[in-house]
Amino acid sequence: MSLFYLAAALFLLGTILLGLVRVLRGPGSGDRMLAAQLFGTTGVTILLLLSLALEASALVDVALVFALLAVVAAVAFVRQHGLPEPPDTPIHRQPPDTPGPERHHDDR
Amino acid sequence: MIPANPEWLPAGSAGLVALSLGVAVLATAWPRQAHRIGLLGALAVTAWVLGLSATFLHAGPDPETAATRVALGGWEAPLGLMLQLDGLSMTLLVLTAVVALATSLYSLGYVHDRIERRQFWPLWLWLWAGLNMLFLSGDAFNLYITLEVVSLSAVALVAFTGTAAAVSGAVRYLLVNILGSLSFLMGVVLLFGEHGVLDLVLLEARTEAGPTERMAAVLMTAGLMLKAALFPLHVWLAPAHGSAPAPVSAVLSGLVVTGSFYLILRLWMGVFAPLATPAFGILVGLLGVGALIWGSLQALRAGRLKSIVAYSTVAQFGYLLVAFPLMLVDPGAWRVVVFFAVVHALAKASVFLAAGTLQHAAGHDRLAELGAVLRARPRTVFALGLAGVSLMGLPFTGGFIAKYLLLEAGLGTVLAGSLIGVLWVLAIAGGGLLAAAYVLRMVAPAFHRGRRDAGEAVSPWMDWVPLALATVAALAGLAGVLTLNTLALTPGAP
Amino acid sequence: MIANALTVILILAGLVFFAAGTAGLLRFPDVYSRLHALTKADNVGLGLVILGLMFQAGGPADILKLLLIWVLVLAAGTTAAHMVAQRTWTHGEFESDR
């Protein structure tokens, strides 16, 4: 049986690594955030499977903590403090910014 | 007078840790009174350290039994962790107490803002407690944690003024520190994996020149060199000092950097002693020569007072590296090295405090425009000059004694038939000349004709403390025999 | 024996949903449809696996813990998907993050 759990966990780990393609490609930050959310759930599942495969019941607690805090990053993503109210147009890729005036000088 | 009892030493060491931690915690919880708590705490900790050193000197004429080991929580190593007090740590504790007391008094004048005071004192007291704990620690993992306490509070203090330049310097310092700490920790892990113990004494008994020890030695030494700003890993030092408050610069160059160097010395005298080969010694010595030349040249080129002093730290630490090959030939030379580090710390701290007074008065520290203030503040310039003379190593100062002893060790190497010894002697002698050049650069404007302008008023603390500390540094030569005798009470060291 | 068979079947079914969710995340054309795909993996995939694991649980406390994990992930997945959709709707899909 534990062989089966382990194989299932390995399969799920594989889906995480595949899903990384979405994080790398994007294109929007929403896509990346969604991928992270899916990884969190997959991670919980892997932990539950490993707890049976390795016969370590403490891993269920680890999974519980992951499940409990899975939403924090997403909430931070949506409700950052400095976030301006919805702008008129979506922000598009900006040119690289110019050095600011307050750049300090080394005396060397 | 109450006779000193050697049985007080264990409680005295644990008590020192508890006292300095208690002061820090109290100041953290009650920031409104932090400066008063800090002043009382500084006096109490200094008095405690001096009492401890008196007891120590009375107690242990026998170097093999002179080390006091304290099992914290009653658990002996290898299960628990031990504090260790010997001649080396005692010397550095006294040095720390003197410099830290001076810094605390200076800070009473320097950090006068009611709100800044509340932020400054807790961090500073944590830093001091961290240094005390570092010098007392006898356990490899505990050393890592005390190093973290020291570095983290030092980083916070560098960023303390909150300006962009200060924060930028602090971030660099933080990254360097993290890298150094992780490297050190990795070495600790390797040693633990190989030997299964963390206690330094137990480790020392088990180490031999194997691949694990070599790797651990490389990792730990590199990490500590990074933290000690030893050439060529010194690049963070000047930016970190550039905008740090003066008392912080003094402690950073005087004590924090010395703490990392202490650890390098302690490890190579103990755990890594079987690994030291002549070729390795020569490599370190060459790095030292490089540090002397490069640091001095940068100090001669720098345009700001504090940068000059910061680069002089890089240069002066070159001596400590040059001393390494000497120690391989004459094992007893390590005591001279420590004495040199002590004198350097005292002198460097007073130079930074004096520079801080000048900077505060003038509102900047650009050397070219500092003449008027320099001419109007003879007391501070005298402190700067006196400490500078000690850095140069002119006769009768502590620096002179230290360099004389170093030169003696160097000549001993030459006489022992080592050709490269000539290079070390030349470096030690030539380094003094370079130091003279940059010290004179700092004080020379005071002797030019021109306008005098005392600048902004400074508190009496800022006026007198640098002078007092510079005097201590200059007179430290008188304590040379005492220091060397104290250091002799280090078991296991020649 | 039957419990083991049920566990295997349920977990396998759950894995199918995870695979489908990942495929959807990779292959679907925009945020909204991707979101749709992966919430299925969240809810049903984990639900099936947990259902399967319940047959192996040691006691009622363990079963409750497993159920709690599922409920928490359900809540997190729902909230996250809702909020990401909302943000994308108000801020635009191709917002740059440089």
Added chain:
Amino acid sequence: MNALLVLFDLVLLAGIVGVAWRCLASTDLFRAVVLFITFGLLLALAWVRLEAPDIALAEAAIGAGITGALLLVTLERLRSIMAERRSGRPHSPPPDPTGPHALLRALHDPLPEHRTFLPALSFALVVGGLLVTALWHQPQSVGLEPVVDAHMDVSGVDHPITAVLLNFRAYDTFLELAIVLIALLGAWSLGRHDLIPARPAPGPILPGTLRLLVPVAVVTGVYVLWAGSHAPGGAFQAGAILGAAGILLVLARPRQLPMAPAGPLRLGISAGVALFLLVGLYGLAAGHGFLGYAEAWAYPLIILIEVAATLSIALTLVALFVAGRPAGDDT
């Protein structure tokens, strides 16, 4: 079983290294943050495989609950500062040259762009190769396990990790608590924090989730703290969970939360170290050595210290998340 475990470990290892590399090489900060969150998840799995569930628990709480949120919020502040710099006109609130803004600016100032990839890669390969060689020669050391096991009956608790952390090497743990505190003091020394007004919740879903999650988080935190005496768990993990719950409240609060008063907050964050130190001093005075306990009192004292430490850690983490010092500290 064994072959499959090795395969699992190899895939995990490849994932960790790959994610770390892409995270470091990413030019898009948001992508780097998401990769870092993923990195934390894989790291927790690695701790599980290294049979260190205590650390996996801490990594779960810190990685999932705190670093992700911290990085995302920092990124957003950074973005608004950069937007303000580009447009040349100050964004609200007016820039404060000495506040946390200075830190963000300093962090954003790019380091000189040398071509660092090849040197970095070769350095990493050399160090990694040497490390592997050193580890290869290492004996199968049992470390301190037998010594710890021999003393478990006098430690006051049933979980060896907790026994080491709070009894045998309590000094280290005390200093670790102090380090968390010093980090906060450092953040506070940079500037003051003016609470940014809360924004109305965008619908019923977020408040509803909060109502479910926060009580469960509190219960879980207490459970993890309690579990620490006999199973993986303890003050750091519980403090991180409670801290994450606090961060969630700060992030999602629909209306103005009252500002924490400076005095009690100071007391709260230093309660852990203060109590620990008092117990340590008592041990010194009573002859058990600094930070030592009488055997009979070990369990209650450990629990007492852990409760205070949990509260302090949770408060400190939330305060670190909020960043600047409370305004009441300045009067």
